[in-house]
Amino acid sequence: MYDYFSGKLIFKAPTHVILDVGGIGYHIHISLTTFSQIKDQEHCKLFVSFQVREDAQTLYGFATEGERQLFNHLISVSGIGPNTGRMMLSSITPEEIQSAIVNGHVATIQKIKGIGPKSAQRVILELQDKLKKQGPDALIALPVTKASVPEEALAALVMLGFVKAQAEKVLNSLINMEPDQSVEQLIKAALKKL
Incomplete structure (x- = not known):
């Protein structure tokens, strides 16, 4: 339905933004990778990526087409919903996720919060062939009132469900x-300990 939105950032947090597009403010959920x-x-x-459920219509936004493609692949796996997909893209980089899937590294996928051994194996089983067929260049390379760094990190973790x-x-x-530490560094370190 929607491909992209381009506009002025009215509000930014590590988990979501409000983007003004032609006078309409869109609340868009983002990953930590996109926030950085x-x-x-x-x-x-x-x-x-516009996700419709019985009780909600939600927009997920990504800085690159490659990150969005990977998100859509992830949520196509049984048991991986949009919030888990966003958590995965916030915990490790899209390149690391793609590499782990293509190379069958269950441990890398399993270290992400909310992903157990069965889910990690399912992600690899269902996506390995798709990502191998796309090749290594399919994932587009990622370039790498204001709250304090700890407050932003805490707000992001709470919004992620902790x-x-x-x-x-x-x-x-x-x-x-x-x-x-930056907000991103704090959140990534916290995700490993929570």
Whole structure:
């Protein structure tokens, strides 16, 4: 239905943005990978995946066509919904996910929050041949009131479904170990500990 939206970023958070397109504000869920690419931009273009369920109509946005293609592949796997697909793309890079699937590295996929051994094996089984046929260049290369870094990281983790108190505890320990981390670094480190 929709291919992409291009407009002014009214609000940015690690989990979603509000994009003004022709005077209409679209609430678009994003991955941490996309956030790291658009966080310093005022205007951007997001490739979107429109997901319709019985109780919701949701837009998921991606900085590149390749990330969107991988997201659509992931959610085509039985048991992997849009939020899990977004979690996967927030935990490790799209290139790492694609490489793990093509090379059959179950452990890499399994280390993502919410993905157990059976789900990891199912992702590889269902997508390995599709991604191999596309070749290594199919995934388009990714270039690599304002809240504080810990507040943004906490808000992102809570929106991803983690308990606030638990996420706060993990973030505090990470900040004590290394105080000068970016939002993306904090979230990725927290995802490994939660």
